[in-house]
Amino acid sequence: MDWNSGTVTMAHGSGGSATEELIHGIFAEAFGNDTLNRMEDAAVVSYDALVAGRECGEHRGNNVIPDQGSGSCGRLALTTDSFVVTPLEFRGGDIGRLAVCGTVNDLLMRGAVPKLLTCGWIIEEGTKLSLLKRVAESMAETAKEAGIQIVAGDTKVIEGKSGGVYINTTGIGHVPAGVDIAAGNAEEGDVILVSGTMGNHHAAILSERMSIENDIKSDVAPLVEMVSKLRGLPVHTLRDVTRGGLATVCKELALASKKTFLIRDHLIPVDMQVRDFCGLLGLDPLYMGNEGKLVCIAKREGAEEVLAAMKASGYGEKAAIIGEVTVEKPGALFVETEIGGRREADVLQGEGLPRIC
Amino acid sequence: MDWNSGTVTMAHGSGGSATEELIHGIFAEAFGNDTLNRMEDAAVVSYDALVAGRECGEHRGNNVIPDQGSGSCGRLALTTDSFVVTPLEFRGGDIGRLAVCGTVNDLLMRGAVPKLLTCGWIIEEGTKLSLLKRVAESMAETAKEAGIQIVAGDTKVIEGKSGGVYINTTGIGHVPAGVDIAAGNAEEGDVILVSGTMGNHHAAILSERMSIENDIKSDVAPLVEMVSKLRGLPVHTLRDVTRGGLATVCKELALASKKTFLIRDHLIPVDMQVRDFCGLLGLDPLYMGNEGKLVCIAKREGAEEVLAAMKASGYGEKAAIIGEVTVEKPGALFVETEIGGRREADVLQGEGLPRIC
Numbered sequence: 001m002d003w004n005s006g007t008v009t010m011a012h013g014s015g016g017s018a019t020e021e022l023i024h025g026i027f028a029e030a031f032g033n034d035t036l037n038r039m040e041d042a043a044v045v046s047y048d049a050l051v052a053g054r055e056c057g058e059h060r061g062n063n064v065i066p067d068q069g070s071g072s073c074g075r076l077a078l079t080t081d082s083f084v085v086t087p088l089e090f091r092g093g094d095i096g097r098l099a100v101c102g103t104v105n106d107l108l109m110r111g112a113v114p115k116l117l118t119c120g121w122i123i124e125e126g127t128k129l130s131l132l133k134r135v136a137e138s139m140a141e142t143a144k145e146a147g148i149q150i151v152a153g154d155t156k157v158i159e160g161k162s163g164g165v166y167i168n169t170t171g172i173g174h175v176p177a178g179v180d181i182a183a184g185n186a187e188e189g190d191v192i193l194v195s196g197t198m199g200n201h202h203a204a205i206l207s208e209r210m211s212i213e214n215d216i217k218s219d220v221a222p223l224v225e226m227v228s229k230l231r232g233l234p235v236h237t238l239r240d241v242t243r244g245g246l247a248t249v250c251k252e253l254a255l256a257s258k259k260t261f262l263i264r265d266h267l268i269p270v271d272m273q274v275r276d277f278c279g280l281l282g283l284d285p286l287y288m289g290n291e292g293k294l295v296c297i298a299k300r301e302g303a304e305e306v307l308a309a310m311k312a313s314g315y316g317e318k319a320a321i322i323g324e325v326t327v328e329k330p331g332a333l334f335v336e337t338e339i340g341g342r343r344e345a346d347v348l349q350g351e352g353l354p355r356i357c
Numbered sequence: 358m359d360w361n362s363g364t365v366t367m368a369h370g371s372g373g374s375a376t377e378e379l380i381h382g383i384f385a386e387a388f389g390n391d392t393l394n395r396m397e398d399a400a401v402v403s404y405d406a407l408v409a410g411r412e413c414g415e416h417r418g419n420n421v422i423p424d425q426g427s428g429s430c431g432r433l434a435l436t437t438d439s440f441v442v443t444p445l446e447f448r449g450g451d452i453g454r455l456a457v458c459g460t461v462n463d464l465l466m467r468g469a470v471p472k473l474l475t476c477g478w479i480i481e482e483g484t485k486l487s488l489l490k491r492v493a494e495s496m497a498e499t500a501k502e503a504g505i506q507i508v509a510g511d512t513k514v515i516e517g518k519s520g521g522v523y524i525n526t527t528g529i530g531h532v533p534a535g536v537d538i539a540a541g542n543a544e545e546g547d548v549i550l551v552s553g554t555m556g557n558h559h560a561a562i563l564s565e566r567m568s569i570e571n572d573i574k575s576d577v578a579p580l581v582e583m584v585s586k587l588r589g590l591p592v593h594t595l596r597d598v599t600r601g602g603l604a605t606v607c608k609e610l611a612l613a614s615k616k617t618f619l620i621r622d623h624l625i626p627v628d629m630q631v632r633d634f635c636g637l638l639g640l641d642p643l644y645m646g647n648e649g650k651l652v653c654i655a656k657r658e659g660a661e662e663v664l665a666a667m668k669a670s671g672y673g674e675k676a677a678i679i680g681e682v683t684v685e686k687p688g689a690l691f692v693e694t695e696i697g698g699r700r701e702a703d704v705l706q707g708e709g710l711p712r713i714c
Contacts, residue, residue, distance in 0.1 A: 172435065
């Protein structure tokens with residue numbers, strides 16, 4: 001990337017390789033610190049990062065101490081996300097529900113219990129007040145479903161003609177003592193699970209934008225119940241499958257854990273209508289974003305229990321075991337077909353569909 | 358406001374009466390809860406809001422407990438703010454410095470020590486990478502000055518032609534035990550102070566937009582040192598003077614405390630160049646936004662000490678006592694001239710200058 005004369009392109013917002021380049025080249029470069037450099041879904045810090053000399057003997061001092069195991073007092077999880085989806089309302093959801101779910105799910109992926117939420121609204125002049133009201137109400141309802149409380153907000157108005165609304169949500173959660181769920185924790189022999197069908201959100205947004213009539217609905221949902229059912233089970237890693245899709249997430253987890261991820265194409269749940277839609281447009285469900293699905297890496301010995309817990313949760317009935325973790329080529333992702341064909345896959349390259357979240 | 362067929366206008370972003378209408382009519386209506394309803398610069402909650410059954414005996418339970426005095430374990434402060442200023446770089450600062458200072462100052466206004474910061478970037482395609490780099494570096498530098506650590510971030514890209522950048526920052530701070538600083542705490546006989554000259558930021562932004570050549574610089578600054586010097590002094594209320602200006606802030610504090618605020622026009626510090634600039638354009642410095650100034654309501658007995666502490670701080674050399682709190686007309690703000698003339702003033706009406714922060 002040419003940092004002197006280059007400009008930002010839509011590909012930088014795809015969640016794929018260009019996004020990574022931008023984040024590393026500019027933001028990590030300027031802000032880099034131990035906590036941020038972990039590039040997890042949420043930062044996890046000791047409460048002593050806030051309160052010097054708290055009663056917990058495990059972590060002391062004034063500095064932010066990056067996630068170092070559990071501690072007897074638990075830790076604080078913190079994550080932020082901006083939402084720029086267009087259209088603002090779509091089959092299965094709207095930007096308000098999305099803004100709560102995206103942030104709640106990021107907290108959950110570190111094993112945190114979501115607690116407090118802030119929201120910052122940037123609104124283009126000309127936006128209909130009735131639309132704002134619907135989106136705010138949807139946000140409130142989703143927050144209630146997720147058990148998180150909105151405690152601070154901000155509103156700004158900008159010029160514009162398209163009636164656009166952008167929402168930032170920042171979430172705070174509590175990681176109970178003993179919980180250690182992180183991107184790099186996958187171990188040899190672990191099993192890879194997904195919590196449901198891939199591509200629904202992405203296909204729903206694309207259908208709306210292209211005015212294609214079908215019944216595909218966004219899967220946008222808060223995974224609070226599901227993650228609470230996973231507590232106590234041998235889960236090493238959780239990651240929600242959003243921008244970049246399943247392949248991007250699996251490749252990132254393979255890199256973070258320095259293990260090999262092997263997923264089996266025919267085991268990956270994809271709704272028939274989404275599969276047909278993808279076939280028609282030449283899209284690969286493996287690279288399509290979701291907003292209510294997670295990948296779970298679990299110890300083989302408890303994998304069936306993990307699967308059962310997912311299936312017993314709201315939004316988890318189509319959960320499936322889709323692959324395993326090996327060590328044959330550290331950092332690699334392999335996709336195997338039903339008849340044994342195998343290809344190495346990378347993170348999403350290029351644009352994908354921008355502004356799906 | 359017509360909630361069925363109305364639309365958002367630039368006035369809704371002014372920080373004045375239209376903003377209040379929008380916030381109350383839509384957001385407070387949908388999200389309302391005890392903490393949010395306080396409409397403070399930052400929400401303050403018990404740590405038990407995060408961690409049920411923590412060792413502090415003062416606050417227990419799973420629910421978010423709104424600010425109810427001090428507690429022996431201190432409390433958590435949380436605030437969010439989006440920044441949409443244009444131009445992105447201006448005399449005295451840029452959107453990166455602004456995004457840190459705005460949120461840090463909001464935390465400080467509740468007596469919190471700023472600790473952790475998240476940032477969410479929304480970037481229009483076409484934005485120069487070199488500009489992003491400068492803004493990110495300015496942000497990092499300001500965070501360092503303010504002693505706050507950036508621990509989580511997010512990047513989105515949107516279509517657009519103006520190279521716009523919007524930044525949301527959310528801040529977390531720790532309110533030490535025993536600290537109780539809030540909008541409604543003003544008491545009869547209290548003294549009103551400001552930490553420096555009014556209108557510099559607003560005038561600097563307006564000068565840039567109108568291509569007027571002058572030496573006016575934005576006052577954007579983190580007030581960490583100043584507030585730390587105020588610890589232990591008899592301070593009842595702190596409020597940073599941003600959108601809407603000094604008059605809007607004083608009117609809001611008069612309403613929150615159900616007291617009368619009397620400020621003396623000739624005691625309010627305004628730089629000569631800003632005064633001339635305002636005179637020329639028919640603007641009132643009382644309604645012009647700042648980004649590094651605060652109003653302080655202090656007990657009369659300690660007011661000289663408070664003033665001295667402000668003056669001894671960076672960004673506080675022009676601090677002044679400008680008025681007092683009475684009870685003659687609850688919720689009213691009076692502005693008195695040098696020769697004893699008096700008028701009642703309200704919050705900012707109409708547009709003001711949009712997108713100054």
